[in-house]
Amino acid sequence: MSRSPKDLEGAHRKLSRRALLLGGLQLGFVGGLAARMRYLQIDQADQFRLLAEENRINIRLLAPARGEIFDRNGRTLAHNSPSYRIILVPEDAGDVEQVIAKLSELIPLPPEDIERARTEISRNRPFLPITLADQLNWEDISKVAVNAPALPGITPEVGLTRIYPQLDDFAHVVGYVGPVSDYDLSKLEAPDPILRIPRFQIGKVGFEAKREDTLRGTAGAKRIEVNAGGRVMRELDRKEGQAGADMQLAVDADLQNYAQARLGGESAAVVVMDCENGDLRAIASAPSFDPNQFVRGISVADYRMLTEDPYRPLANKTVQGTYPPGSTFKMVASLAALEEGLIGPEDTVYCPGHLEVSGRKFHCWKRGGHGHVDLNTSLKQSCDVYYYDLAIKVGIDKISAMAKRLGLGIRHDLPMSAVASGLAPNREWKSRVKGQDWLVGDTVNASIGQGFMLASPLQLAVMTARLATGRDLSPRLIKSIDGVEQPSGAGEMLGLNENNLRMIRRGMYSVSNDRRGTGYRSRIIAEGMRMAGKSGTSQVRNITAAERAAGVISNKDLPWERRDHALYVCFAPFDDPKFAISVIVEHGGGGSKAAAPIARDVMLQALYNGTPPLEAYPKGDRSRIKAQQERLERERLKRAENPDSDRA
Amino acid sequence: MSYLEYNAKSTPTGLRKILYLNWPLTLLLASVAAVGFLMLYSVAGGSFSPWAEPQFKRFLLGMGVMLVVALIPIWxxxxxxxxxxxxxxxxxxAVEFFGTVGMGAQRWIDLGFMRLQPSELMKxxxxxxxxxYYDWLxxxxxxxxxxxxxxxxxxxxxxFLVLRQPDLGTSILLMAAGGGVMFLAGVHWAYFAAVIASGLGLVAAVFQSRGTEWQLLKNYQYLRIDTFLDPSQDPLGAGYHITQSKIALGSGGWSGRGYMQGTQSRLNFLPEKHTDxxxxxLAEEFGFIGGLTLLSLYVLIIVFCVVTALAAKDRFSSLVSLGVAITFFLxxxxxxxMVMxxxxxxxxxxxxxxYGGSAMLVLLAAFGLVQSANIHRPR
Structure with missing residues (x-):
């Protein structure tokens, strides 16, 4: 087509004009883009940077190492040991069932664990790891690691678990830990986020539970970079947590070990208290159990065995169990009377075998009676009628007050589970709690530690230590925390008349060392180590008049649960008391027979630091003691070799 | 002056043509491509594979194509x-019938040595x-x-053919670039006003048709529009692209986190981090300064195209240079x-x-046309 140059000239100018117009529009748009970029990158940079950090950074808590627990000599009672567990990420595993099947060919997987894992898998999102097996040993974990290529989604992980090397011996003192349960969390108002770490262990019972705050430590944290899929790319930094405080208990593991063994198969408890500072050298309750079972996760059958055992292995009888103190209470009653000046050492009471109080007959344990009885004889031979008479003179309120001064009926604050406060009743208590008036018969019963009177073995040990020293000793369980010595339990003087105390102590000395004393057979004959004690036998049933007429049935003919409790309290050496001990053998029969030998044996162990010479025992006992020591030693060795066979 | 009136003797011939290449433009193109290599190296986590190295090879190939196109006379x-x-x-x-389906859309033909996107060529x-056409008319x-x-x-x-693949982006580009060339050619502005008005009507129709039998776009395209209008509505679902993109961009700040220090793209928060x-x-690692630099390079490229177009003596040279500039701008x-x-x-x-071969090759070939217009301008 032909066209004129003029037209073309015009067209070119138009094109240039429009090109510049379009270029201008484009520049304007570019300016808009730059402005938008500036807005996002400069004005809103902080906000987006924050979002970016949130995008990529996850914070994972690091469990702190739990504080370890030692005895007074540095023997380990509880420590942490690496434990291996197997983690499964369902998303990575693909066919979960197949992986589990393969894994169970390699290592033992209990069916209930698999079941639990299955429910967790169905509940959680597929990229969240779940624990398939816990508490594995090195051998099992190596097997898994070697076969890792065949096990997609499976990773071995190392954590810390609690180990109680002393097995049964400290189950009641130290207690045990376990994984945090939903119930634990529900009890707390604002649970520490650390508790949400999977499989985090917290104290469940005993010292572990009571001093949880000190033992736990504080969580550390690591910041990790994750990608959009939640996969961990790298660790950015980590702040280690603060490990829990190490605790040293006042308990002597060797003595505890001996005491536990000495109690043997009885349902019994023994408390050894240091008379100088209140340290609890041993605090043993039998039968016991292996706390490691609970850490691992106890089987239903094993747990049922523990709960259905009539000897109640789970109960800590030393502080939880309260019993009528029986005749071991007589020191309290007589001291109350002495302090009131109502009796003198030479005053006698005639014991015909019973005392009639407001028309009711109260019997002495000795049917024929003790004849004329003074204070010393009343303790030595444990005459009941003497105390019936004395208690009526003194009155229950004075006796109750004295009991409390000596540590009965009040709660001693120890970091252990369910520490009982016992009961030292008075008029006010009965009218408040029972809504009844106090009867003189109640006083008579209380005078020999029966009726409403209740005390734990711990309280009886405290009572004995206070009588032995005249000081307001209080029990101490924690010797030091992270090397810092804790306040001693050596209290002020109680302000009791020293002469009166001396008379009580002499009476207790006679119990153990006088040929006619109830504890004579379980005495210590080494000079300078002589022991002072008091037996007690507390009834758990009422003896009816009919029964009495037919002749009281002796303990050994009764079913176990109706037999009397046997008690014994003692301190030694008499001249310079070092240890106070209380022993109770539930339904053990007579205190002098069942409890006194245990108390004496434990006392000698304590006095001679684990190696008492045979010469300290009465001649007649030596061969039996020798055999017993050898037997205990054998058992100890066997246990040390094969810790699990003990109480599986 | 039509090309018939060219005085062939006054245009450079033989190897002298190389001297008349628009070297600043060539250099600008190379710099922008270099930015691309840097970024592809970074998003691969500091590795030449799988993106930076192939991209570099394609760039060399593209430069070769550009040179060949440039040396051949514009007529x-x-x-x-x-x-x-x-x-x-x-x-x-052919794509319609034999194409490979990728990312839910049918866009390329597998030629064996490379995948060709005819829609790129079409631009x-x-x-x-x-x-x-306008040179003739x-x-x-x-x-x-x-x-x-x-x-x-x-x-x-x-x-229409591109929209059927479906590729909304390219369709818009084709229409806008074509419209731009028509505008430059001197078509009366009333036509454009009419088109814009009816375009708005079409947008209304697109929204109206949603959910009906004659729905004009695919569901995912509607979703993209929805999330564009309100990205916060579904930040982990369909709005994810935009939200994450803005986070990465915004967190760059003034000068960025530093090369290879970007977290969002490297941790896969960003989808299609190596392509769209x-x-x-770039904005995350080099910040506002980096983004502005790239934008300036782009503007300079366009400026050189416009200068070539205005200096050209024939309508084809002018219009093709400006058309390339418009396409590039778009x-x-x-x-x-989109990313902002x-x-x-x-x-x-x-x-x-x-990252992408077809676009790179076609764009460099297009700049070859601009270069050719520059070389073969009667002097």
Whole structure:
């Protein structure tokens, strides 16, 4: 087509004009883009940077190492040991069932664990790891690691678990830990986020539970970079947590070990208290159990065995169990009377075998009676009628007050589970709690530690230590925390008349060392180590008049649960008391027979630091003691070799 | 002055042509491509594979193509326009029947050594054809309805084919670039006003048709529009692209986190980090300064194209240079608007930077046309 140059000239100018117009529009748009970029990158940079950090950074808590627990000599009672567990990420595993099947060919997987894992898998999102097996040993974990290529989604992980090397011996003192349960969390108002770490262990019972705050430590944290899929790319930094405080208990593991063994198969408890500072050298309750079972996760059958055992292995009888103190209470009653000046050492009471109080007959344990009885004889031979008479003179309120001064009926604050406060009743208590008036018969019963009177073995040990020293000793369980010595339990003087105390102590000395004393057979004959004690036998049933007429049935003919409790309290050496001990053998029969030998044996162990010479025992006992020591030693060795066979 | 009046003797010949290459433009193109290599190296976590190295090879190939195109006289290309256009249309039809489906859309033909996206080729051949058309058409007729109808059909045919793939981004680019060339050629502005008005009507129709039997777009395209309008509505679902893109971009700040220090793209928070969203990595690692630098390079490239066009003595050279400039502008303008949350996510790469062979080759070939116009300008 032909066209004129003029037209073309015009067209070119138009094109240039429009090109510049379009270029201008484009520049304007570019300016808009730059402005938008500036807005996002400069004005809103902080906000987006924050979002970016949130995008990529996850914070994972690091469990702190739990504080370890030692005895007074540095023997380990509880420590942490690496434990291996197997983690499964369902998303990575693909066919979960197949992986589990393969894994169970390699290592033992209990069916209930698999079941639990299955429910967790169905509940959680597929990229969240779940624990398939816990508490594995090195051998099992190596097997898994070697076969890792065949096990997609499976990773071995190392954590810390609690180990109680002393097995049964400290189950009641130290207690045990376990994984945090939903119930634990529900009890707390604002649970520490650390508790949400999977499989985090917290104290469940005993010292572990009571001093949880000190033992736990504080969580550390690591910041990790994750990608959009939640996969961990790298660790950015980590702040280690603060490990829990190490605790040293006042308990002597060797003595505890001996005491536990000495109690043997009885349902019994023994408390050894240091008379100088209140340290609890041993605090043993039998039968016991292996706390490691609970850490691992106890089987239903094993747990049922523990709960259905009539000897109640789970109960800590030393502080939880309260019993009528029986005749071991007589020191309290007589001291109350002495302090009131109502009796003198030479005053006698005639014991015909019973005392009639407001028309009711109260019997002495000795049917024929003790004849004329003074204070010393009343303790030595444990005459009941003497105390019936004395208690009526003194009155229950004075006796109750004295009991409390000596540590009965009040709660001693120890970091252990369910520490009982016992009961030292008075008029006010009965009218408040029972809504009844106090009867003189109640006083008579209380005078020999029966009726409403209740005390734990711990309280009886405290009572004995206070009588032995005249000081307001209080029990101490924690010797030091992270090397810092804790306040001693050596209290002020109680302000009791020293002469009166001396008379009580002499009476207790006679119990153990006088040929006619109830504890004579379980005495210590080494000079300078002589022991002072008091037996007690507390009834758990009422003896009816009919029964009495037919002749009281002796303990050994009764079913176990109706037999009397046997008690014994003692301190030694008499001249310079070092240890106070209380022993109770539930339904053990007579205190002098069942409890006194245990108390004496434990006392000698304590006095001679684990190696008492045979010469300290009465001649007649030596061969039996020798055999017993050898037997205990054998058992100890066997246990040390094969810790699990003990109480599986 | 039509090309018939060219004084062939006054244009450079032989190897002297190389001296007349627009070297600053060549250098600018190389710099932008280098930015691309840097970013591809970074998003691969500091590795030449899988993106930086192939991209570099394609760039070298593309530069070769550009040189060849540049050395061939511009009038040859004008004569070839109609053929190039037809080949592109045939290829588009081939994609329709033999194409490979990728990312839910049918876009390329596997040639064995590379995958060819005919829609990319179409962007440039349609511009060429329009330029040739207006070079042929006497300017005084350009606003007559019949002569307007023809180029509109030239534009709508490929647009329709591309939209069927479906590739909304490219369709918009084709229409906008074609419209731009028509505007430059002197078509009366009233036509454009009418088109814009009816375009708005079409947008309304698109929204109206949603959920009905005659739905104009695919569901995912509607979703993209929805999330563009309100990305916060579903930040982990459909709005994820835009939200994450803005986070990465915004967290760059003034000077960025430093090369290879970007977290968002490298940790896969960003989808398509090596293709459509590569600008966010640049902005995250080099900040506002880095983003502005790239934008300036782009503007300079356009400025050189416009200068070439204004200096050109024939309509084809002018229009093809400006058409290439418009296409190039539309590429980066749409891409950047998209990653900055100003436009819906339509799948337009960042020119010369995003990973992708077809776009790189076609763009460099297009700049070859600009170079050729520059070399073969009568002096």
């Amino acid at each position: 040859f290309w004008r004569n070839m326009s109609i053929l190039a256009y037809l080949v592109s249309v045939v290829l588009l039809l 440039i051949t349609s511009v060429m054809l329009l330029a040739a 006497p300017p005084e007729r350009s606003s007559r309805p019949i002569w307007v109808f023809i180029p509109v059909m030239m534009i709508l045919l490929p647009t 969203f590569i600008f966010t990595t 590429f980066f303008a749409v891409n950047m608007s 949350g100003l436009a819906p996510v339509v799948g337009v790469p960042l020119p010369l930077v995003s």
